[in-house]
Amino acid sequence: MAKKRRRHFLKEKEIKKFFQQVTEQLGLDIEQQFGTKVRVEVDETETGEVFFLNSKPLFARVDQQVFPTLNFEEALSNIPKIVVDMGAIPYVCKGADVMAPGITKISGEFKQNDPVIIVDERHNKPLAIGFALVGSDEMKSTNRGKTVKNMHYVGDKIWNYVKGS
Secondary structure, eight states: OOOOOEEEEOOHHHHHHHHHHHHHHHOOOHHHHHOSOOOEEEEEOSSOEEEEETTEEEEEEETTEEEEOTTOHHHHTTSOEEEEOTTTHHHHTTTOOEEGGGEEEEESOOOTTOEEEEEETTTOOEEEEEEESSOHHHHHHOOSSEEEEEEEETTSHHHHHHHHO
């Protein structure tokens, strides 16, 4: 049986708590970008929670990890980028974690568990949002193993939900 979805507006106290989590995990200051009078609505789906800021689906939370959705371009521009080769694209777009041999370039500095955006090498288009399994220095020097945990990718349930909103 399908799980019921629940969509509701957050109260002021819940909004502050959510903003604090976004600042801690992503280093983004939402109040600076949207002001203090932002309306935050959350839709609790079977996959996770999708947060709407002023009616736009801009963040998701899965397993207490907050990340921007792939359509939140302003946030994506501030996150370090991992460029993958064309052979890695079909796997990343099916939810696979990023492996070191598929990485062609790393832009920006980050630590383990920091968010990163995965882009393709030809068009520099966002394919996925993930969390680094190792820091940028170690990632640059390794050529084996998983390097990024894929959290949200083109074609996943969150992507389809956001596109349909």
